[in-house]
Amino acid sequence: MLSAEDTPAVSPVLWVWLAAVPIVSLFVLSNAATVLYAVWQRDMGFSQSTLTWIFAIYIVGLLASLLIAGPVSDRIGRRPVLLPALALSVAGCVLLLFASSVPALLAARLMTGVAVGAVVSCGMAAVADIAGPHRRRLAALLSSSAMVFGSGLGPLFAGLVANTAPDPVTPVFGTVLVLLLASLLIVTRMPLKPQPRREGPLIRLPSVPREQLIHLVLGISVFAPGLSGGSFFLSLGPSLLYEMDRETSTATAGSLVFAAFTAATLVQFAARRTSLLRILTGGSLSTVAGMAALYAAASEKSPPVLFVAAVFIGAGQGAGQFAGFTLLNTAVPAHRLAAANSSLSVGAYLPAAMLSLTAGVISDAAGVAFSAMALAVGLAITAAVGAIAIALKRDRLPRI
DSSP: OOOSSOOOSSOOHHHHHHHTHHHHHHHHHHHHTGGGHHHHHHHHOOOHHHHHHHHHHHHHHHHHHHHHHHHHHHHHOSHHHHHHHHHHHHHHHHHHHHOOSHHHHHHHHHHHHHHHHHIIIIIHHHHHHHHOGGGHHHHHHHHHHHHHHHHHHHHHHHHHHHHHOSSOHHHHHHHHHHHHHHHHHHHHHOOOOOOOOOOSOSSOOOOOOGGGHHHHHHHHHHHHHHHHHHHHHHHTHHHHHHHHOTTOOHHHHHHHHHHHHHHHHHHHHHTTTSOHHHHHHHHHHHHHHHHHHHHHHHHHTOHHHHHHHHHHHHHHHHHHHHHHHHHHHHHSOGGGHHHHHHHHHHHHHHHHHHHHHHHHHHHHHHOHHHHHHHHHHHHHHHHHHHHHHHHHTGGGSOOO
């Protein structure tokens, strides 16, 4: 069996797939809570704005981690960052298992956000390291699709359990805990080489080489609007569905989120041999279409149209995410890749966090439907601007 340091020049493809498992695990943990918020709200009696803050503190932890974990990982290696991150995720999962108050939920979500930020930056870079230079696009596909697959699987699983079990929290997070422990084992055995020693400060802001700055900007211009729409479905999508139909089950609410992230996963595999120009353009246009459907669903109170919106928005997020990480994976040197991944993620998650908070505040004041319509208009305009930027800078895109 391979030891932790005996890495072949090109690792077996199986290890490339296994390296994506921790990413799936963290996003299952992160988003399984989506449909269980209703259970906690019922038991603890907190408001919709409190729910928004519980979601927001996760983003705060994630952004803080993204700013630090990527550059540190490029300096000291992937494993020394991944192992503490997964250990923190285990602690957060245990806290969610036994949470009985809002402070406990806030602490668990903050810990989860920190862990996810580390895995997004250096976990994705670890997949690329194991894949080697000849499988960089495969690495981008697997790590990016692992994010959205885990994001959809968590709510679906939690929704199905909540629909059948009187106390869904225990079986949901008990299962997720097993998945996280398996991920810890995988990381201890990953065939990763030690990072070469480099000079300079250990902690610095994430960045990309100057020549890749345009790639970063174009990736963010498509990824950020789609992610913001996906974040709305994670934080307030089930609430909007319940407002439309009071008889909606938790399984249906979980299916709504799963529909968005299944579309995000499938579109990445479908586009794996498509040009980056088409992926980026298609991602922007899909997000615009999804926002139009979201506006129509909220104004007409139509659950079927809301599912259509979820599919289009998920496809837009998946395309932007895949193209953005592919641009970086194929152009950025390996010793800068984790920091580059952090830069792309910060550029997408920061506006998503701000818009989610704004949507939560508006929903408390004017209702979830009005909040959804306002968000849809703003993101449709933003995605359209992104499509224009892609068209104007299409000659700067690599042909891969």
